[in-house]
Amino acid sequence: MHKNYYPKIGLEIHIQLKTNTKLFCGCKNEYGAIPNTNVCPVCLGYPGVLPSLNIESVKMALKTALALNAKINTKSRFYRKNYFYPDLPKGYQITQYSESIAENGTMKILTENSVREITIERMNIEEEAARSIHTQQDEVLLDFNRSGIPLLEVVTEPCIESPAEAKAFLEKFRDYIRFLKISDCNMERGELRVDSNISVSRDPSELGVKVELKNLNSFKAVNEALNYEIERQIRTLKHGGKIVRETRLWDEYKGESRPMRKKEESMDYRYFPEPDLPVVILNDEFIEDIKRNMPELPDTKFERYVRIYGLSTEQARLIAFDRELSEIFDSVSKKTKDQKTVANWLTVVIPGYMRENQSITDINCEDLVRLEQSLTSGFITHNQAKEILARFFEKGIPIPISLTEFEHLQSSVTDEMLEKVVDEVLAEQKDLVEKYLSGKTSVLQAILGQCMRKLKGLGDPIKLKEILERKLK
Numbered sequence: 001m002h003k004n005y006y007p008k009i010g011l012e013i014h015i016q017l018k019t020n021t022k023l024f025c026g027c028k029n030e031y032g033a034i035p036n037t038n039v040c041p042v043c044l045g046y047p048g049v050l051p052s053l054n055i056e057s058v059k060m061a062l063k064t065a066l067a068l069n070a071k072i073n074t075k076s077r078f079y080r081k082n083y084f085y086p087d088l089p090k091g092y093q094i095t096q097y098s099e100s101i102a103e104n105g106t107m108k109i110l111t112e113n114s115v116r117e118i119t120i121e122r123m124n125i126e127e128e129a130a131r132s133i134h135t136q137q138d139e140v141l142l143d144f145n146r147s148g149i150p151l152l153e154v155v156t157e158p159c160i161e162s163p164a165e166a167k168a169f170l171e172k173f174r175d176y177i178r179f180l181k182i183s184d185c186n187m188e189r190g191e192l193r194v195d196s197n198i199s200v201s202r203d204p205s206e207l208g209v210k211v212e213l214k215n216l217n218s219f220k221a222v223n224e225a226l227n228y229e230i231e232r233q234i235r236t237l238k239h240g241g242k243i244v245r246e247t248r249l250w251d252e253y254k255g256e257s258r259p260m261r262k263k264e265e266s267m268d269y270r271y272f273p274e275p276d277l278p279v280v281i282l283n284d285e286f287i288e289d290i291k292r293n294m295p296e297l298p299d300t301k302f303e304r305y306v307r308i309y310g311l312s313t314e315q316a317r318l319i320a321f322d323r324e325l326s327e328i329f330d331s332v333s334k335k336t337k338d339q340k341t342v343a344n345w346l347t348v349v350i351p352g353y354m355r356e357n358q359s360i361t362d363i364n365c366e367d368l369v370r371l372e373q374s375l376t377s378g379f380i381t382h383n384q385a386k387e388i389l390a391r392f393f394e395k396g397i398p399i400p401i402s403l404t405e406f407e408h409l410q411s412s413v414t415d416e417m418l419e420k421v422v423d424e425v426l427a428e429q430k431d432l433v434e435k436y437l438s439g440k441t442s443v444l445q446a447i448l449g450q451c452m453r454k455l456k457g458l459g460d461p462i463k464l465k466e467i468l469e470r471k472l473k
């Protein structure tokens, strides 16, 4: 970027955990509910109420810790972080402070020409504040549905060396969290939020004066804000100026950062241990249980797909980082020989046939196994296999039941058989026939589908349709 200037970036990430209920009460944790309906005395901050820790949020934090190779602290504690703000009715936020749930993690990321290991300093469980909505009439509306939703705060060391690295780390981190089903990480909904600290130094082994950047609401904003801030700091240093330790707010519309508060003005939060919550002690059995139930992680899957099945890195990554896709692929590839073809169906062929309301999980693994087996044993060609997948997704025609049946039936479906099946279906589907005769001709497709089902997906649909229309007249 600039010779002789070395930026160092640290990220502070907050993710909303997808638990059923809030962190310290039984209120529902759901997005989009009518404002101030998922509330109770605990999350409204009434005096005298007692918080009670949601164990699900601890489990999710531990899953994240394991995925990031972090050290789990068997003893951790909650603190009160005191400050006043309208969206914080208690006057303090319950968070973990010096005694985190986990620390010292790592995540490998792939940059343009090397693999870098990003160090995670600590992970804290904490509660979300209420949502304040600023209206155009200069009013502030408060929605306490968000108050008390569990957050996981993940803080990296200031070891990231460029905005591109920050982006690579954030994308992989998000993919991992989604894979673990801990959060959907939708940034527009605030489910993933990023703050950053950044410094520039002339000495690569030293950190410069740290500036904090707030309000980075998209990956694009992270990238632009970091680039802007690095340029600003280098420009200041080049002109003999000094960097002031401060917090700056990123303005996405103007494309610039501006000072929010100086260090001298920084808040004294008067942290002290939360007296209403016990120390969190995790026993081995609890941790072992989480370990046993961890899925194989995307990096391991990726490596396996490339090494054992010979998938391209692009295809392997596409499947390995998608929970649903990788589960289908793993289940099918155990029973098949040509995993490259299966990977191609899942990532290229099927998505091409899928309509908006369809999902890859609409097809079951056994169907794909049968299809691959009929291909590798020479019963059908690659093009026929694609045709069968197209018919399944576009017309709902089932995948043939067995290979021999497929070959046998293909040659044995006579016109008489088609006529017979049509007669049977017309006799069975009196409702549909009536609808058709009363002018609702769109039901023809449904009747046709019934015929194809009886024929186990075989038979010529055009011929079948002709017979159907003739008989319906």
Ligand SMILES: [Zn+2]
Pocket: 022, 025, 026, 027, 038, 039, 040, 041, 042, 043, 044, 148
């Ligand atoms: Zn509540």
